[in-house]
Amino acid sequence: MLPIPGQVLVNVGDPVDPTQVVARTNLLGDFHIVPAARLLGIPTSQLGRHLRVRLGDEVRRGQTIAALSGPLGRSVKSPLNGVVTASGSGRILIEAQPTRFELRAYIDGTVSDVLRNYGVTIETMGAIIQGVWGAGRESFGVLKCMVKSPDQPLRARSIDSSCHGTILIGGTKLNEAVLERAQELQVRGIVTGGLAPEMLPLMKGVLFPVVVTEGIGEVPMSEPIFRLLATNEGREASISGRVRPRGGITRPEIIIPLPSGSTPPTQAQVRSPLEVGMQVRVVRAPLIGAVGTVVALPTHAHRIETGARVRGAEVDLNQAEPVFVPLANLEVLR
Amino acid sequence: MAQEQRIGSILVADCGAVMTKAMLLDQVNGQYRFVAQGEALTTTRHPWSDVAAGIRHAIEQISAVTGRRFLDGSANLISPELSNRQGVDVFAATISASQPLQVVLGGLVQDLSIASAERAAAGTYSQIRAILDGGKRGTSSDKEHVRAIRDNAPDVVCIAGGTEGGADRPVLELVESTTLACSMMEPEVRPLVLYAGNSQLRRQVTEIVGEEAELRVADNVLPTLEGENLLNAQEELDALYVQQKMGELPGIDTVSNWSPAPITPTARAFGRLMQYLWHLGEPPDIVKGSKATPSSGILGVDVGAASTTVAAVFDGQLFLTVRGDLGVAFGGERLLQKQGTETITRWLPEPMDGNEARGFFINRAMHPTSIPQEPRELWLEQALTREAIRTTLQIARPGWRPGVAQPYSHLLPLFDTIVVSGGVLAHAPHPGQAALIVLDGLEPIGITTLVLDAHGLAPALGNVAAVKPLAAVEALDGGGFINLATVITPIGEARPGDTVLRVQVTYDDDSTFSVEVNYGDLEVLPLPPGQQAVLELHPRRGFDVGLGGPGKSGKRQVSGGLVGLIIDARGRPLALSSDPQQSQAQVQQWLWDVGG
Numbered sequence: 001m002l003p004i005p006g007q008v009l010v011n012v013g014d015p016v017d018p019t020q021v022v023a024r025t026n027l028l029g030d031f032h033i034v035p036a037a038r039l040l041g042i043p044t045s046q047l048g049r050h051l052r053v054r055l056g057d058e059v060r061r062g063q064t065i066a067a068l069s070g071p072l073g074r075s076v077k078s079p080l081n082g083v084v085t086a087s088g089s090g091r092i093l094i095e096a097q098p099t100r101f102e103l104r105a106y107i108d109g110t111v112s113d114v115l116r117n118y119g120v121t122i123e124t125m126g127a128i129i130q131g132v133w134g135a136g137r138e139s140f141g142v143l144k145c146m147v148k149s150p151d152q153p154l155r156a157r158s159i160d161s162s163c164h165g166t167i168l169i170g171g172t173k174l175n176e177a178v179l180e181r182a183q184e185l186q187v188r189g190i191v192t193g194g195l196a197p198e199m200l201p202l203m204k205g206v207l208f209p210v211v212v213t214e215g216i217g218e219v220p221m222s223e224p225i226f227r228l229l230a231t232n233e234g235r236e237a238s239i240s241g242r243v244r245p246r247g248g249i250t251r252p253e254i255i256i257p258l259p260s261g262s263t264p265p266t267q268a269q270v271r272s273p274l275e276v277g278m279q280v281r282v283v284r285a286p287l288i289g290a291v292g293t294v295v296a297l298p299t300h301a302h303r304i305e306t307g308a309r310v311r312g313a314e315v316d317l318n319q320a321e322p323v324f325v326p327l328a329n330l331e332v333l334r
Numbered sequence: 335m336a337q338e339q340r341i342g343s344i345l346v347a348d349c350g351a352v353m354t355k356a357m358l359l360d361q362v363n364g365q366y367r368f369v370a371q372g373e374a375l376t377t378t379r380h381p382w383s384d385v386a387a388g389i390r391h392a393i394e395q396i397s398a399v400t401g402r403r404f405l406d407g408s409a410n411l412i413s414p415e416l417s418n419r420q421g422v423d424v425f426a427a428t429i430s431a432s433q434p435l436q437v438v439l440g441g442l443v444q445d446l447s448i449a450s451a452e453r454a455a456a457g458t459y460s461q462i463r464a465i466l467d468g469g470k471r472g473t474s475s476d477k478e479h480v481r482a483i484r485d486n487a488p489d490v491v492c493i494a495g496g497t498e499g500g501a502d503r504p505v506l507e508l509v510e511s512t513t514l515a516c517s518m519m520e521p522e523v524r525p526l527v528l529y530a531g532n533s534q535l536r537r538q539v540t541e542i543v544g545e546e547a548e549l550r551v552a553d554n555v556l557p558t559l560e561g562e563n564l565l566n567a568q569e570e571l572d573a574l575y576v577q578q579k580m581g582e583l584p585g586i587d588t589v590s591n592w593s594p595a596p597i598t599p600t601a602r603a604f605g606r607l608m609q610y611l612w613h614l615g616e617p618p619d620i621v622k623g624s625k626a627t628p629s630s631g632i633l634g635v636d637v638g639a640a641s642t643t644v645a646a647v648f649d650g651q652l653f654l655t656v657r658g659d660l661g662v663a664f665g666g667e668r669l670l671q672k673q674g675t676e677t678i679t680r681w682l683p684e685p686m687d688g689n690e691a692r693g694f695f696i697n698r699a700m701h702p703t704s705i706p707q708e709p710r711e712l713w714l715e716q717a718l719t720r721e722a723i724r725t726t727l728q729i730a731r732p733g734w735r736p737g738v739a740q741p742y743s744h745l746l747p748l749f750d751t752i753v754v755s756g757g758v759l760a761h762a763p764h765p766g767q768a769a770l771i772v773l774d775g776l777e778p779i780g781i782t783t784l785v786l787d788a789h790g791l792a793p794a795l796g797n798v799a800a801v802k803p804l805a806a807v808e809a810l811d812g813g814g815f816i817n818l819a820t821v822i823t824p825i826g827e828a829r830p831g832d833t834v835l836r837v838q839v840t841y842d843d844d845s846t847f848s849v850e851v852n853y854g855d856l857e858v859l860p861l862p863p864g865q866q867a868v869l870e871l872h873p874r875r876g877f878d879v880g881l882g883g884p885g886k887s888g889k890r891q892v893s894g895g896l897v898g899l900i901i902d903a904r905g906r907p908l909a910l911s912s913d914p915q916q917s918q919a920q921v922q923q924w925l926w927d928v929g930g
Contacts, residue, residue, distance in 0.1 A: 004520055004523060005520055005522055005523075026917070028484060028518060028519075031477070031480070031481075031518065033476045033480065033514070041343050048658075083515070085512060086517055086518075088510075089510050090398065091476075092924050093514060093517075093518075095518065115432075132697065132700040132701075133696055133697075133700065151809040196689075197689030197690060197693035197868055198694075200689075200692060209497070215693075215696075215697045215700075216692070216693030216694075216696045216697050217693050219699075246351065246433075246640060246664045246699070251700075283697075283700075283701045283704050284697070284701065284704045284706065284707050284711070285707065285708050285711060286707065286708055286725075288697070304707055305707060305708055305709060306706055306707065306708070306709055306712045306763050307763030307764060308705070308761065309763075310705065325707075326704075326705055326707065327703045328703055328704050328705045329701075329705060329707060
């Protein structure tokens with residue numbers, strides 16, 4: 001959606017591609033409040049008779065906008081190129097030309113709804129992977145798997161010119177050298193299982209989206225997510241690093257559109273209760289990111305390491321024995 | 335009156351940022367009782383995008399427990415109750431699930447009008463996006479002010495400043511900057527302007543704002559330097575929250591149709607219950623033995639997932655403060671960045687660096703319903719809860735008017751009863767941990783009863799009190815709240831290890847127990863819930879336990895609690911060692927002392 005009202009350029013039913021502009025608006029630019037009355041040395045109420053511009057006039061930097069009469073009269077000049085948008089209380093407001101903001105589709109799909117003056121809803125068929133944290137905005141590119149297994153870190157030395165324009169799939173973590181190399185080679189995005197907390201400050205200035213799928217810390221990417229990304233290596237995908245935990249819960253994501261004509265998957269049941277046999281992911285330490293299968297649902301509460309007694313599930317995590325995990329700390333993978 | 339007589343069953347719902355609760359009160363043997371509760375995820379977001387769905391999910395759990403049906407074939411609430419016991423007579427709802435009101439504040443002096451405006455905004459769920467300091471004058475300040483409003487695009491700009499008959503030009507310049515900013519924004523996104531400054535400038539303010547923005551006017555929040563007047567401005571901001579934020583929730587119309595009374599912000603209902611408890615005079619059984627008197631107040635603290643509320647009542651007057659951007663699931667990372675890692679880690683019994691803490695808070699925010707599995711994460715959550723209470727209290731206290739309830743200006747006023755609510759407190763693995771969080775967060779003085787709202791009933795009962803006061807009283811009597819502990823805090827100074835208080839406890843069975851408490855100690859004595867005891871307190875000379883002044887001895891009847899009797903002789907203000915290893919040892923010792 002546009003940040004402020006603007007113009008939507010497509011209609012319901014239109015096909016769109018990721019680079020296509022679907023809406024645009026003008027973002028407010030710089031501005032300057034010129035204290036013209038003070039600069040001229042006159043009472044604020046008298047400024048009106050000394051103005052040399054009117055509301056709506058375009059002005060150029062250095063152009064006289066107010067002046068006293070006479071050859072030696074003082075004058076006030078515009079400090080920037082812009083438009084006179086207001087005057088009053090002895091001041092003149094000049095706003096620079098707004099900057100054009102273009103909203104791109106970001107995914108391949110079809111426009112299914114138009115939000116008047118603000119944006120569109122685009123439908124597509126494919127896989128969506130939601131992460132838990134992200135940085136950067138939206139982009140798209142070809143998926144490229146950089147590790148052999150989800151518990152391996154992404155290394156800078158493995159990033160070469162073949163990574164240009166791609167979305168890199170990593171494993172447990174990445175470091176500053178990886179970010180530098182990726183930016184150098186104009187990678188389109190990075191997906192990683194975990195991210196060390198000390199890397200967080202570096203994410204502010206990153207030039208491409210980064211999506212963390214499991215959590216902050218050294219956490220391997222979960223097996224199903226890694227498998228989904230790796231088997232789609234070579235396919236175009238869209239990636240967004242936007243994250244907003246509260247309210248709208250905007251999660252960082254990767255969308256892999258399926259080829260047209262593909263059979264849509266069955267609709268997942270949102271409220272189906274947890275059952276034995278379901279695949280789940282653990283969302284809290286000490287097993288954050290671990291994926292397994294529910295093997296039992298005890299009817300009684302168990303005491304966990306903190307001393308709390310909680311309801312939970314026995315989960316097979318491919319360890320020697322199933323592990324008890326509180327229900328509140330499980331996500332069902334659908 | 336006829337309508338009130340027909341109220342038998344009452345269903346109340348509270349829609350929080352993360353969880354939605356529904357509670358059923360009904361008459362059992364002629365008395366209102368809390369009968370059943372259901373809890374479900376709040377459903378304001380995809381895939382439901384309908385706040386009513388979460389309420390329905392919670393109601394379904396009550397149906398499963400009680401065997402009664404509350405929703406009709408169209409999934410709407412059945413009301414009033416039918417002869418076959420389907421439905422309920424009355425439904426009421428409280429909500430805190432909305433985004434907080436985005437506010438830009440303007441004032442002239444940081445510690446005066448700006449602070450008062452901040453406290454006015456804190457009367458509802460709000461987030462301060464920027465502060466316009468009118469004390470800084472000049473073109474560059476104008477530009478900063480205009481940019482702050484334009485870039486933050488708040489819901490409301492609240493301008494205070496100028497006592498009555500005081501400053502005028504600086505206040506009007508703030509209004510001019512605000513109006514200029516509004517003129518630069520698209521009409522649909524312009525903020526509303528709330529003027530709560532020098533009332534003699536209202537006509538000029540109205541002229542300046544003109545047609546550029548919607549203007550509302552409230553009483554001057556600081557009419558004189560000696561006293562604030564926040565109520566009107568708080569009411570205006572609260573009304574804006576209800577109208578602009580709660581009113582925008584998807585599905586809110588459905589919920590409104592179910593309820594004969596307006597839907598209330600959760601914090602307001604919580605505060606109403608505290609006020610109601612104060613006015614009860616003779617409180618229900620659960621707090622018997624520590625009656626609110628004109629010389630002390632009642633305090634309520636609710637630490638939720640996304641917000642923290644402090645409600646203090648003195649002489650029947652409510653002082654409500656809400657941090658709409660700080661709870662145990664959301665806001666931790668921001669608190670860490672703003673106040674520094676040490677603010678949080680000082681409460682931990684083991685070392686932890688800032689990066690690990692930051693990573694924890696980020697992960698927590700993405701999984702707000704999750705619970706700590708490792709002690710390390712539990713301590714971190716409990717540390718955040720302490721700081722949420724402390725930072726909210728910091729905003730609240732300067733606005734209180736406790737009168738004689740505050741014998742020491744630098745310490746908390748006297749409170750007979752402190753009601754605490756929120757998941758981290760209610761679900762602490764050991765009740766001693768909950769008590770310690772409250773003692774560290776609030777630092778109460780004198781003799782206080784800590785009461786735990788174990789089921790999150792407080793806002794619901796505050797709402798019920800407005801509809802059917804008798805139901806609220808009887809529900810409290812019936813065990814809605816649980817006594818956590820009675821706390822005795824002697825005030826004074828001594829050397830660590832000096833005896834500062836002698837206590838003799840006489841139990842119901844006339845057995846006695848005596849103890850001498852040393853300065854620096856945290857002592858816990860057994861007194862289970864449901865039992866009473868008489869305490870004979872003999873403070874050391876110069877020490878005040880709230881029995882009439884320093885050195886005054888006396889007797890007091892007290893009630894038992896989950897933790898029992900706590901004598902907190904650690905000193906006020908509480909001092910933690912600046913050495914991390916020593917403070918960790920201190921915190922660990924305190925946890926052992928309370929049995930946690």
